[in-house]
Amino acid sequence: MDMDMARDALVQESRELLSAMEAALLQIEDSGADSEAINAIFRAAHTIKGSAGLFAFNRIVSFTHIVESVLDRVRNGVLPIDNAMLSLLLNCGDYIAQLVDAIAARLEEVEPDPVRRAELEAQLNQLLDEQDTAPTHSAPAAAAVTHTAQEPTVSEDPVASPYWHLSLRFSADVLRMGLDPLSFLQYLGNVGTLLNLQTLPEGLPPLAQLDPEQAYIGFELDLQSEQDRAAIDGVFDFIRDDASILILPPHASMREYRALLAARNDPQMLAALLAQGTLTADEAARALLPEQETVEAVSVVAPVAAIEPAMKLPANAPRGDEKKGGYEQKFIKIEVSKLDQLIDLVGELVIAGAGASLIANRRKDSQFEEAVQSIAELVEHIRDAALNLRMVPIGEVFQRFPRVVRDISHELGKEIDLVVTGADTELDKSMVERLSDPLMHIVRNAMDHGIEATDARLAAGKPLAGTLRLNAYHESGSIVIEVSDDGRGLNKARILAKAIERGLVSAEQVLSEREVFRLIFEAGFSTAEQVTNLSGRGVGMDVVKKNIESLRGEVEIVSTEGAGTTVRIRLPLTLAIIDGFQVMVNESVFVIPLDLVIECIDLAGLDGHHDIVKLRGEPLPFIRLRELFELPALEHGRESLVVVQFGQQRAGLVVDRLLGEFQAVIKPLGELFSRIKSISGSTILGDGRVALILDVANLVHQAVQQQATTQNGKAATGLVSPQKSNG
C-alpha cells in the first residue's frame, strides 16, 4: 500500500468514525446518556488520534488528544454530559472533520482555522481544569488496576533510577482491534522524555509461524517526566483493556521491582532492565534474592494476575471475547475501483453469455442450448450479486440530517422534528454520493421557507414543532426519495407573480399547478422575501434539478398551501445493468427498461386514429418511434404497441418488432451525446452490435414538446404524436 492509498484510507476511516461519533452524540441528546454511545464516541476519537499518529499528523493528534481527555472524564462520570457538553463535542467533531479535510487536500501542515481551534481548546481545557481542581478524583475502573499500588512519596529500599519505569505487554489481538502499541509509545513523548527502551520478544514465534497482524513484543522503558502517575497512566486509557501496563515511579522500592519481575515471569526481563540501566548490577542481584516481604508484594501482583491470563495465552490463540469479534467480522472494506472492475467484468460476461446463447440457438443443439441456459442463469445470479455489492442503504445519506436539522433549527429559532423512514432502502453507491448535496439543499429550503416560525404555526393552529420527513421507498424499478414538511406550502400566486416579474413566463400563459411548481427549479428563481444565511439566494433548486437529472432521475413538487410541501425525487436503482426489453424499429434495435413495460399488444387489431388507442376502455396516447426518430418506413407494416408506465403516466410506443427480454449492461454514451435526452445510454447485444437504451420519460416529454411547438403553443390537452413538419 503506497502512502497515498494509506492516506486516503485514513481520511475515509476518519470520516466514517466522525459520522459514527456524531450519530452517537445526537443519540445521547435524543434519548439520554448511555454507556454504549459514550464508548462509541471514545472509540471514534481514539482511533482517529491513533491513525493520525501513525502518519505524524500532529495537528489532528494534539487536538484529538484534548478531546479524548475530556471524553475520558465523561466516560468515568467525572464530567456531566449535558447539552453544553454535547454541543462542544459536536463542534470538536466538526473541527476534527476540518482537520481531516485538510489531510485529504494535502494541507495537513496548515491549521484550517486557528481561531476556532483556540476557542475549542480553551473550552476543553476549562473543563479539564475544573475537574482537576475538584477534590474527588474518581479514577476509571480499569485504571484502578494500576492505581492500587499508590506510590509512596519516599519508598522504602528505593532503587537508584530517578525515572519512571513502564512495563508494557499487549494482547496478541491488539493490532486487529485497531490499536497500535507504537502510537502509544509515541504519545508518551507528550508526558515526558523516553530515555531507554528494551523490547522483549518473549512470545515471538519462529518467522515461519509469525502472524504479522499479531502483537508479540513487550516493552520495558524508562521515562523522564515531571507529570504524575495519572497523567502517564492516562496515555494508555484506550489500550488498557487489551494490555498489561505496570508503572513504577522514580526511586520505586526494590519490592516493587521484584513484584514486577514476578508478574512478568520472563527470564530475559531482568537482563533487559540491567541492560538499559533501570537497575544497577547490585540492584539486579538483589532482585534475585529470595523475597522477604512476599505477602506485601501481592498487592501489586494480585490485580496484575487478573489481566495476566489473557496475556499468557499462546500468541495465536483466539481471544475469547465474542462481543468484540462480532462487529469486526461483519464488514470487509473493498476499494471501490476493485468493485467497479468486477462489475465491468460481469458486464462483459453477460455480453459474452448472450453471444453464446445466440450461437446455441442457431445450432439447434438441445444439449448445448441447455448448457448455455444454465450458464445464463448463473450469470444472472452473479450479475445480481455483483450489483448488490454496490448497493448501500440510503441511510448513508440520511444519517447526516439529524445533525443538520438540529443545527439549522437552532439557528432559525424553530422547533423542528425530523422523522426518517425507509433508511434501509438500497440504491447504488455511486448515486448515494451524488445525492447528498441536492438533498441538503431541499432540506434546508424546507426548514427555512417551508416550516413557519413558531408564532405563525400557533396562529395557524398547527403543533408548535414543525415536522420534516425524509422517506425512501422502491417503486417500479426506481427509488423514490421524499422530503416533506408540514409548513406553509407553496403559494401558487406568488410563484407565478415572481416568475412573470423575472420574465420566466408571460402573463398570458395558462399553467397547471405542476407547471407552476416546476418554475421553482428555474435558475435565478427565489420567492423568499428575506435572503437568509441558509437559502433564498436563488441558487439551489435549479442546481438540485440539474444534479438529479444527471443521475437520470426526475424531481417533482407536490404542495398544498397551508399544509406543507413534498419534494419527490425519483431515481433509477443502478447505473450499471438493467433488465431490458429489445424492440426493433426499422433495422435498429432499441432497448426499453423492462421495469417500465406493462404489456405488449398487436397494434393491427386496434383503432389508432389520432394516435390514441382505447385500451380496456381507457384512452392511451402513443408515439410512433419510427416517426420520432425519423427512420424510413418498412414495407410490411405489422406494428406492435409497447405499453409503458413511468410514475403515474402511461403511454404507448409503436415499434416494428418485439425481440424479447435480455440483460442490458449499460454503457454510457458519454459527453458527446449529453444533449440527447430521449436516449439514456447504450448496451451491447449478443452479436456485438450496439443498441440504444430509450429514456422513456424524456422521450414522451420530448414528444409532448414537439407536439406543443408544432401546434404553436396551444395548451396541451393530452399526449399526441408529433405532427411531423418534415423540415
Added chain:
Amino acid sequence: MTSPAPVTRTGTAAAAADAVQYLTFALDGELFAVPIEHIREIIEFGGLTAVPLTPTFLRGVINLRGAVVPVVDLAARFGRSGTTIGKRTCIVILEVETTGRTLPVGVLVDTVNEVLSTDRSQIEPRPPFGARLRADFICGMFSQGERFVIVLDIQQVLSVEEMADLIGLALEEHAA
C-alpha cells in the same frame, strides 16, 4: 512516389530528435495526417449503430471490445458530403482530450495510407485560406512529392464540446 529528403518512411529514418511520425490517410481524394501518438488503433469498417436525430457528421457508435465509441464522418465534419462506404473504408480510433480525460473517438476515412516520419522543421504553417477546411482544424502541412498533406489539429476537429453543441442544435431543429 515519396520525395527523397524530408519525408521518409518509418524504419528507414534514423529517429532524429525532431522527427514526428504521422499516420496519413485519404479522404475524398485528399491526404491528411495525424501524429501517431493520438492514434490508438485502426479497425475495419462495420458494426455501426446509428444514433437517431444526430447530424450527419456523427455516423453512429461502435462496440470496441466492450466500450461504446462514437464514430465521426470526417468528410461530413469538414462540411463536405458524407463518406461513401467502400471496400477500403476504415475507422481510425483516436484519443481526444476532454475535460482532463482521454476519450476514444473513431473517424471514418476512405483509406489508410502509411506512417511517415518527418522533421518538425519541414512542417509549414497553415495557409491563410484554401484547403477547403476551417483554419482551426489545420495544424500545418508538409509536402509529399507534388502533393500537400494537411496535418489535422485533432483536438479541434474532434472537439467534444463543439460536437455536443452541434448535436444539441440538430435536436432543437428537429423539435421545431
